[in-house]
Amino acid sequence: MPDRAIIVVTIILGLASCSPGETSFNSEPSTASPTSEARPGEGTQLSIGTNDRNEEPPLAASNAEGEPGEPQAISLDRLMGSLDPRTDGEFTAIPANLASRQGLYGRKEAVDSLTRMADAARKDGVSLTVLSAFRSFSDQKRIWEDKWTGSTRVEGGRLPETVPDPARRALKILEYSSMPGTSRHHWGTDFDLNSLESEYFASGDGRRVYEWLTANAETFGFCQVYSPKGADRPEGYNEEEWHWSYMPLASQMLADYLTQISPERISGFKGSETAGAIDVVNRYVRGVNPACSDT
Numbered sequence: 001m002p003d004r005a006i007i008v009v010t011i012i013l014g015l016a017s018c019s020p021g022e023t024s025f026n027s028e029p030s031t032a033s034p035t036s037e038a039r040p041g042e043g044t045q046l047s048i049g050t051n052d053r054n055e056e057p058p059l060a061a062s063n064a065e066g067e068p069g070e071p072q073a074i075s076l077d078r079l080m081g082s083l084d085p086r087t088d089g090e091f092t093a094i095p096a097n098l099a100s101r102q103g104l105y106g107r108k109e110a111v112d113s114l115t116r117m118a119d120a121a122r123k124d125g126v127s128l129t130v131l132s133a134f135r136s137f138s139d140q141k142r143i144w145e146d147k148w149t150g151s152t153r154v155e156g157g158r159l160p161e162t163v164p165d166p167a168r169r170a171l172k173i174l175e176y177s178s179m180p181g182t183s184r185h186h187w188g189t190d191f192d193l194n195s196l197e198s199e200y201f202a203s204g205d206g207r208r209v210y211e212w213l214t215a216n217a218e219t220f221g222f223c224q225v226y227s228p229k230g231a232d233r234p235e236g237y238n239e240e241e242w243h244w245s246y247m248p249l250a251s252q253m254l255a256d257y258l259t260q261i262s263p264e265r266i267s268g269f270k271g272s273e274t275a276g277a278i279d280v281v282n283r284y285v286r287g288v289n290p291a292c293s294d295t
């Protein structure tokens with residue numbers, strides 16, 4: 001088979017859903033995976049869309065006058081968490097019986113499906129609790145800068161002392177926390193469930209929760225975007241068994257984000273100057289489970 005045909009087939013397979021019958025395909029290393037093109041250390045060659053000439057995207061949906069029937073692109077400001085979910089008409093609160101605390105919000109369609117999934121889980125004796133949902137740019141900035149400055153200890157130490165080099169310090173934080181402006185939690189489609197520790201999901205109740213989610217979440221549109229690192233997902237965050245993404249909305253939001261983002265837009269927080277050098281968009285935003293799709 002000519003190389004081009006192999007690549008086309010691989011792209012099609014890479015777009016396949018998480019349905020069980022396709023896991024054998026998805027276990028193959030994907031030569032056409034977008035993340036395979038990431039080039040650490042060459043951040044100035046960040047692959048971005050055609051919209052980067054627009055330095056100031058409008059605050060509202062950017063193509064309100066687009067073709068009838070075409071989904072409207074969501075503005076980069078909103079995709080970077082510049083909104084207030086308490087007053088935003090597209091957002092709603094997580095139901096109290098699912099939320100670990102007050103003030104958790106997500107996009108309405110995603111929260112509706114999450115609620116149905118939690119109801120189904122409960123009938124199977126599995127309890128789902130939302131620990132984190134939408135986070136604004138300023139929420140993420142606080143999390144990031146607390147680690148950057150040493151206010152929050154990382155692996156028992158203060159990062160300015162244990163990892164003084166800025167790029168290496170950013171990569172250490174990126175093992176689990178996103179740079180402000182690059183988090184899927186800005187989108188209102190992604191939720192952290194039950195525990196932020198992998199150990200919880202390894203045995204007992206946590207194991208049962210994880211097995212239930214792996215078997216059933218796809219039915220409700222959810223996928224584990226931060227799957228184990230390996231041939232399928234060589235770049236990005238470490239595995240997060242707790243982070244589930246509502247793909248019917250999130251896959252379009254990722255496309256809108258990648259079309260509009262440019263390196264200079266990732267700014268406004270301590271350490272943001274490292275974003276280009278460590279190629280954060282290609283390695284982390286694109287570094288998601290290729291088996292997740294919008295089906």
Ligand SMILES: [Zn+2]
Pocket residue numbers: 132185190191192240242243
């Ligand atoms: Zn998360």
